[in-house]
Amino acid sequence: MFNREIYIERRRQLRDQVSGGLILILGNSDSPMNYKDNTYHFRQDSNFLYFFGLDFQNLAGLIDVDSGEEMLFGDDFSMDDIIWMGPQESMQTKAARVGIKKALAYQKLFSQVGEAVKRGRKIHFTPPYRADNQLVLLELTGIAPSHQKAAASLELIQAIVSLRSVKDAGEIEELQKAAAAGYQMHVAAMKMAMPGTWEQKIAGTIEGISLANGNPPSFPIILSQNGETLHNHDHSNVLEKGRLLLVDAGAQTSMHYASDFTRTSPVGGQFSQQQREIYEIVLQANNLATELAKPGASYLSIHLEAAKVIASGMKALGLMKGDVDEAVQAGAHALFMPHGLGHMMGLDVHDMEDLGQIYVGYDEEIRPVSQFGTAALRLGRKLQPGFVITNEPGIYFIPALIDQWKSEKTNHEFINFDRLEAYRTFGGIRLEDDLLITETACELIGERIPITPEEVESTMK
Amino acid sequence: MFNREIYIERRRQLRDQVSGGLILILGNSDSPMNYKDNTYHFRQDSNFLYFFGLDFQNLAGLIDVDSGEEMLFGDDFSMDDIIWMGPQESMQTKAARVGIKKALAYQKLFSQVGEAVKRGRKIHFTPPYRADNQLVLLELTGIAPSHQKAAASLELIQAIVSLRSVKDAGEIEELQKAAAAGYQMHVAAMKMAMPGTWEQKIAGTIEGISLANGNPPSFPIILSQNGETLHNHDHSNVLEKGRLLLVDAGAQTSMHYASDFTRTSPVGGQFSQQQREIYEIVLQANNLATELAKPGASYLSIHLEAAKVIASGMKALGLMKGDVDEAVQAGAHALFMPHGLGHMMGLDVHDMEDLGQIYVGYDEEIRPVSQFGTAALRLGRKLQPGFVITNEPGIYFIPALIDQWKSEKTNHEFINFDRLEAYRTFGGIRLEDDLLITETACELIGERIPITPEEVESTMK
Numbered sequence: 001m002f003n004r005e006i007y008i009e010r011r012r013q014l015r016d017q018v019s020g021g022l023i024l025i026l027g028n029s030d031s032p033m034n035y036k037d038n039t040y041h042f043r044q045d046s047n048f049l050y051f052f053g054l055d056f057q058n059l060a061g062l063i064d065v066d067s068g069e070e071m072l073f074g075d076d077f078s079m080d081d082i083i084w085m086g087p088q089e090s091m092q093t094k095a096a097r098v099g100i101k102k103a104l105a106y107q108k109l110f111s112q113v114g115e116a117v118k119r120g121r122k123i124h125f126t127p128p129y130r131a132d133n134q135l136v137l138l139e140l141t142g143i144a145p146s147h148q149k150a151a152a153s154l155e156l157i158q159a160i161v162s163l164r165s166v167k168d169a170g171e172i173e174e175l176q177k178a179a180a181a182g183y184q185m186h187v188a189a190m191k192m193a194m195p196g197t198w199e200q201k202i203a204g205t206i207e208g209i210s211l212a213n214g215n216p217p218s219f220p221i222i223l224s225q226n227g228e229t230l231h232n233h234d235h236s237n238v239l240e241k242g243r244l245l246l247v248d249a250g251a252q253t254s255m256h257y258a259s260d261f262t263r264t265s266p267v268g269g270q271f272s273q274q275q276r277e278i279y280e281i282v283l284q285a286n287n288l289a290t291e292l293a294k295p296g297a298s299y300l301s302i303h304l305e306a307a308k309v310i311a312s313g314m315k316a317l318g319l320m321k322g323d324v325d326e327a328v329q330a331g332a333h334a335l336f337m338p339h340g341l342g343h344m345m346g347l348d349v350h351d352m353e354d355l356g357q358i359y360v361g362y363d364e365e366i367r368p369v370s371q372f373g374t375a376a377l378r379l380g381r382k383l384q385p386g387f388v389i390t391n392e393p394g395i396y397f398i399p400a401l402i403d404q405w406k407s408e409k410t411n412h413e414f415i416n417f418d419r420l421e422a423y424r425t426f427g428g429i430r431l432e433d434d435l436l437i438t439e440t441a442c443e444l445i446g447e448r449i450p451i452t453p454e455e456v457e458s459t460m461k
Numbered sequence: 462m463f464n465r466e467i468y469i470e471r472r473r474q475l476r477d478q479v480s481g482g483l484i485l486i487l488g489n490s491d492s493p494m495n496y497k498d499n500t501y502h503f504r505q506d507s508n509f510l511y512f513f514g515l516d517f518q519n520l521a522g523l524i525d526v527d528s529g530e531e532m533l534f535g536d537d538f539s540m541d542d543i544i545w546m547g548p549q550e551s552m553q554t555k556a557a558r559v560g561i562k563k564a565l566a567y568q569k570l571f572s573q574v575g576e577a578v579k580r581g582r583k584i585h586f587t588p589p590y591r592a593d594n595q596l597v598l599l600e601l602t603g604i605a606p607s608h609q610k611a612a613a614s615l616e617l618i619q620a621i622v623s624l625r626s627v628k629d630a631g632e633i634e635e636l637q638k639a640a641a642a643g644y645q646m647h648v649a650a651m652k653m654a655m656p657g658t659w660e661q662k663i664a665g666t667i668e669g670i671s672l673a674n675g676n677p678p679s680f681p682i683i684l685s686q687n688g689e690t691l692h693n694h695d696h697s698n699v700l701e702k703g704r705l706l707l708v709d710a711g712a713q714t715s716m717h718y719a720s721d722f723t724r725t726s727p728v729g730g731q732f733s734q735q736q737r738e739i740y741e742i743v744l745q746a747n748n749l750a751t752e753l754a755k756p757g758a759s760y761l762s763i764h765l766e767a768a769k770v771i772a773s774g775m776k777a778l779g780l781m782k783g784d785v786d787e788a789v790q791a792g793a794h795a796l797f798m799p800h801g802l803g804h805m806m807g808l809d810v811h812d813m814e815d816l817g818q819i820y821v822g823y824d825e826e827i828r829p830v831s832q833f834g835t836a837a838l839r840l841g842r843k844l845q846p847g848f849v850i851t852n853e854p855g856i857y858f859i860p861a862l863i864d865q866w867k868s869e870k871t872n873h874e875f876i877n878f879d880r881l882e883a884y885r886t887f888g889g890i891r892l893e894d895d896l897l898i899t900e901t902a903c904e905l906i907g908e909r910i911p912i913t914p915e916e917v918e919s920t921m922k
Contacts, residue, residue: 038814
């Protein structure tokens, strides 16, 4: 937890940006696996962590914008709780740790909010993403779960985005710790990428590294020799010589700051000529994006520059054809990179995704693009100092998508479909780093994980 | 997945035990961590796994008891799903794998059930334990989440309990695999239990072992030098010489069968005299319970025999006094063992706990006991061949509970409170094995993890 002054100041700034009414921030509860008391690792809500700092179940925070009063709701432990879960600080003490004077029993939340609703006061809440909190919101506000997202407060969302988008020194330190754990995970995975190894064994081992560092990975590990599946959580294959192992994984620190890296290694330790050719294109796109990422540059424009590197490289290999700028304009590169260049990162690996991509990644100046591929870009807006983002270009050969485009003649003026036959079992390559935007440019967060073909091969020796 | 004939037969037996109407078994969905698309490891509902076998999100099974018709609801993958999550078999093929002919789109579930409700047919469902399934049930049946548990079908619950309580050969094989992974986890933890080691480092490492074997642990790992907290998920301490490390952990196989073992090791590798004295009592209780566990014996009676071993041992050390039988009758031993001797185990580590402990662990003959300590016994009924159960006696020194009993003079005729002062920082010891009830006795599942003080010390060398 940070110093209490940090939380007091964050809440003050939040109050300043919301015009009136009550700000309600619901903490998370335990999520059941296969019965109520068998729960997943507790993950606190990130907005709650940011403004109230307490990493415990069943809490809620309420800020009265008009009076400035701040309240924390939660229950003290009973003797039974102590026997099963150990002694805990009182709610009063926990509240004081984050600079809140008024701690109340959880049940009081219902009367406090209920009374405000009756008096017609505005209740600002964020879009709920867990069904249990939807049930709490239903009870608090009377709004049906299916309408809650639309009823969330735009004013509150925009205020939170403006605060959380810019990371302070303490947050950057946490992000560096997360990067260090991510480094360990990736190097371990590279060394294990040998023929005959079960993917799940590698995934489990590197998840263990993250856990031994303090917390589960920041997102479910993507790890597969079928790297052409963008979010492949199926780790059931046994690695085969001649394939590529794509690993997209990151850690969470004890304070829940994230890292998010992708590396792609040749199973067995040596890139083939075909693999190396594609790999170098992706690496070039990654390096260019890092070069271009600076305050004032829109990430949409950098995404498109990376797309041009890919289209140009694929053209040089004879897999694409025609004018590179026109091909990217038409979205032809998206056959090979059907996702965006990157996203915000912080307390969430896709930072603030619960609040809505449109508010986090876009603004009035830069609007989302609906074209296939670029439509999946989570961050398009102009970069600012203190933004933390990922840079993750990729090239994939997705048989089902290639077949669809080929049969529908999609962008056939830019694609040499016949040449793609030789790549049907290639898989995919993605190379991802985490960037901090500085006053004038950007810097990598953490030591760079081996990334050149030579570095990767040497790590695997 | 087992052979399709297994699932066909299980559903046939289930139909036979329910008098009429529709049996609805909802599968689970992904559970969000910090936003909707950042999800925990998917855990399918165990009843769904048992009767429908398919380990995928967003499915539901419906059995018409009267017509014998069986339906599976779920959606085929779109191109977007394939790009992000990989190609999958069609719903029709998945259904056929578990012997179901009729696969329908998920949305059809609502019309099918809705029509049956309109016609006044009984819809049998189990008590929901996830809020998202509560919302589905609300939409399907109109029953409010707060009333759904009470509205669950007793007939269905009892039918499921009668089937799932007795494990077949295939299930026992899976349980043995889970035990083998659990063995590895515990031996690794023992070897790491050295002064200066962060508890979380050990917990994360052994969780990684479970994951590398195929799945997350069967329950959140309990690991602490404060072993007196029964379900201690706080792994924030650094191990100190002279303390005991209690580890309660087990694995889940790829098919989600569980293991559940507890061992307690001396930090640094050598038991003190005081530790060894208490340890030997717990071990004696564990060994006696294994000896007594056989068909026809009630687990309540075995729990009480284990309690007598503890009371008798504590009396020999001068920590308890008076008549041992009377002390156990009065529940005085529960100051040291405030939990039950064990529980059913299978697809769930507390098997079928979602259905209700009263139906799983008790019957008309053996009813739950309300006395503190024994009230926490999850399994009291007579054992039958094929039951799989845990045997987990323990002795704990819980400062807050000791202080409460002392000040309230609870069972003061059986407790030497003054002598307990020397044990305030002792922590706790629990020793847990998994047992399969055979035709005449019981056998341990898996190779026994080192358990005698000598075995433990030698493992830690």
